[in-house]
Amino acid sequence: MRLKTEVKMSRISELSSEAGRSRAAEGTGQADLAPDTRLYVPAHPRYHADPEQAPGVGFEFLARPQTGEPVPVAFTTLDALVAALGESQPWIAMPAEAFVELMRRNGLARVAVDPAVAPGTEPYWTPExxxxxxxxxRR
Structure with missing residues (x-):
């Protein structure tokens, strides 16, 4: 079975207003990241009601606290993703260059890397x- 990539916003949390703890990457020439840096990206499988359609990957974004604007996020380590979003957060790994390019093609020019999540935010994904x-x- 082939997975198709789609960008579907899921608001999982909000970014913290503490900008100093996140780095923004633009384009493929990020100062902080080599293009082949492995990023851990909050995402989950998306299945369509029509079984003829291939499953896809739904990327999950955070929201800017002031505007609610969606922000694609990624983490440089799995530990950082778990610390920010919880142990049950689904994820995929992909090269930084591929992630940034995919987001750019979908109209999202900036990516937050290792962002701070608003204090007290409960993880969206729980075992339940x-x-x-x-x-x-399964239905």
Whole structure:
């Protein structure tokens, strides 16, 4: 089975207003990241109601606190992703250059790398949410 890539916003949390703890990467010439840097990206499989359609990958974005604007995010280590979004957060790994280019093609020019998440934000994905998602997909 082939997975197709699609960008579907899921608001999983909000970025912290503490900008100093995140780095923004633009284009493929990020000062902080080599193009082949492995990034851990919050994402999950997306299944369509029509079984003839191939499953896809739904990327999950954070939201800017002031505007609610979607922000693609990625983490340089799996530990950083888990610390920010919780142990149950689904993810995929991909090269920085591919992730940034995919987001750019979908109209999102900036990517937050290793962002700070707003304090007190509860993770969206919990073991219960994973079970519910799995049961819904099986139907």
């Amino acid at each position: 949410n994973i079970r519910a998602y799995t049961e819904a997909v």
